[in-house]
Amino acid sequence: MNSTRKNIGSGSPLEPEIGFSRAVRKGSHVAVAGTAPIADDGTTAGVGDVHAQTVRCIDIAETALKAAGASLDDVVRTRIMLTDITTWKEAAKAHGERFAGIRPVTTFVEVSRFIDPDWLVEIEVDAVTDDGQ
Template identity: 45%
Template sequence: MSDRINVPSGGTFEATVGYSRAVRVGDQIWVAGTTAELPDGTAVGGDDIGAQAREALRRIVAALAEVGAGPEHVVRTRMFVTDIGRWSEVGDAHGEVFADARPAATMVEVKALITQALMVEIEVDAVVHDGR
């Protein structure tokens, strides 16, 4: 597919699992579940779920930028948290990035993420109408 752009994550599982951080085809962009994981299995922000969410969102915004998009193009977000009781900390981070775009958003509690250190994973879908 000539108009497909893959953005690598740089993560250790990328080649093994066979995924990209983001994929753009035409005017649509999908950003895979993104966390604050560091190469040693720990997380940016330690046990601060808000800090983890901000790092995941920083990585998402960077991936969007690589394919010519920004937070204003995001139409849907999905947030997976290991403790729904801390939803407001993740919600605050989400609001800092998407207050103007106000995408459709879902937040659900999950039993666990890929490593114990991770408390939040976020994915987004975006649409850019730029003539591509």
């Protein structure tokens, strides 16, 4: 089977510069890149608030999934990267609010920092759809 690749952009000027897509769909698989808590105006959403930033990351990932023909129900893996692992419960609460009924495999890791020092969390998402477009 020859699956078509679909690259999904977010409009970020960094995508062509770095050479990445917000998400990529290949067959039934959808991968969403590390998603930071960026507000619609380009600033950081929820400065200082891990829960609010995690919610924003999930919202952005959900938009990318929809553009790829998938949904949160199709998510099979999430990776949550935090600059302070002691805040994992705040991120976990936001994750549970959206994924409690889906229950993807999930990994929490601590990283030293992100591109923007106001970002406290980034999330990656992998999904598999039933239709295999």
